[in-house]
Ligand SMILES: Nc1ncnc2c1ncn2[C@@H]1O[C@H](COP(=O)(O)OP(=O)(O)O)[C@@H](O)[C@H]1O
């Protein structure tokens with residue numbers, strides 16, 4: 001009987017369950033979106049109970065579609081939107097508050113307060129991260145300071161913290177009946193509470209952010225058997241991999257050598273370059289983060305350029321302006337014109353992340369004239385993704401001291417060939433789409449499958465990777481420079497908007 005590995009991808013907009021075979025091919029897939037909750041401008045929340053319900057549903061559906069018994073599945077890997085913060089009661093299972101999503105900006109004042117002594121980079125040496133609204137530590141502090149009774153419960157050991165990986169694993173392994181409270185090194189590295197060298201919670205940081213250590217999960221490698229599923233959706237199946245979603249995509253793209261990099265185009269864009277066992281501090285506005293830690297192996301680090309809003313801007317065009325009905329419609333609309341008509345869209349909806357780290361930036365559309373129509377706006381929306389990626393690639397090249405020969409890409413937006421061609425054009429280099437673009441789930445499956453011996457080694461995984469299409473630059477230098485100059489002017493105008 002053939003056997004399979006299951007991956008659960010708990011993402012920003014949806015939860016997916018994908019069943020993979022040994023060749024890394026998809027056997028079945030189920031997906032469910034969850035509500036995006038916007039209580040105030042700049043705030044973004046998810047309902048953690050809805051996410052747990054969706055997780056169970058998609059697992060059940062993926063199994064039914066592939067007609068799989070639990071014993072056909074050798075392992076399950078978890079991957080997740082990173083930084084999104086949830087606190088719940090270990091005795092009742094009840095969350096104290098909605099999950100605060102990575103894009104949420106309610107901690108902007110805390111960022112200013114902490115940066116007042118020592119500046120925005122004061123925690124970079126320990127954590128690889130600048131002070132920003134993005135990471136979990138300040139979100140957790142906000143919850144502890146603002147939710148009545150939470151701090152007392154946390155100090156008593158009843159209230160526990162996790163990112164979505166921790167929350168899902170706790171439920172899968174029994175919840176209030178002894179669920180495991182764990183996370184992996186990649187997720188922990190996004191909290192701003194873990195020390196990148198010791199790979200443990202840092203007491204000084206916990207003191208500074210006033211976070212009780214007792215509420216934090218145990219940090220484990222990204223690939224090892226943590227325990228078995230107790231929930232009836234996958235009874236007895238070992239949970240054997242946990243990776244933050246962007247690190248999972250790096251693993252799924254088989255970037256195991258120092259210098260190899262991938263860019264994932266989803267809600268946001270996340271470019272990660274493997275730097276091997278060497279910890280590199282960024283001086284050009286990138287993050288230093290954990291790439292992965294396989295069982296009995298040293299930890300691998302990465303440099304990361306995180307862009308908050310890319311595909312989310314396409315959704316905004318769809319949901320807030322109604323200019324398109326489906327995200328995929330943007331390509332036809334953008335192709336109705338030859339160029340951006342002079343318009344530039346800077347989607348600084350959550351401020352700007354890498355390489356600028358400007359919490360006070362806000363979204364702008366620049367260069368408007370009577371000439372500009374919705375086709376030009378659609379172009380400007382797609383181009384914004386490509387320009388933001390160029391900015392991150394250039395920072396990466398300066399930090400790493402090498403130029404990227406080509407860019408491996410994946411994620412929902414790579415189906416847009418207009419965007420991918422434009423990306424190659426403004427990058428002035430090849431953009432490589434692999435055959436399998438569900439690399440996030442695949443990476444989680446790889447981590448789990450490696451731990452149980454379903455795949456023997458990294459070469460087994462490399463054999464599954466192959467190119468579907470390569471986009472080469474065809475743009476004249478003069479035009480590229482003109483466009484990048486326009487973008488540069490536009491982005492500078494978005495700075496300092498919020499007072
Ligand atoms: N053809 C397309 N053109 C432009 N954007 C797209 C296209 N298809 C999907 N998207 C965008 O990609 C995102 C979904 O990609 P996905 O990788 O599933 O994201 P995530 O994991 O962040 O939820 C959405 O923001 C959607 O608007």
Ligand SMILES: O=P(O)(O)OC[C@H](O)CO
Nearest residue numbers: 011012081082102266267
């Ligand atoms: O769920 P995604 O694909 O939007 O990824 C979100 C990132 O992990 C945020 O850091």
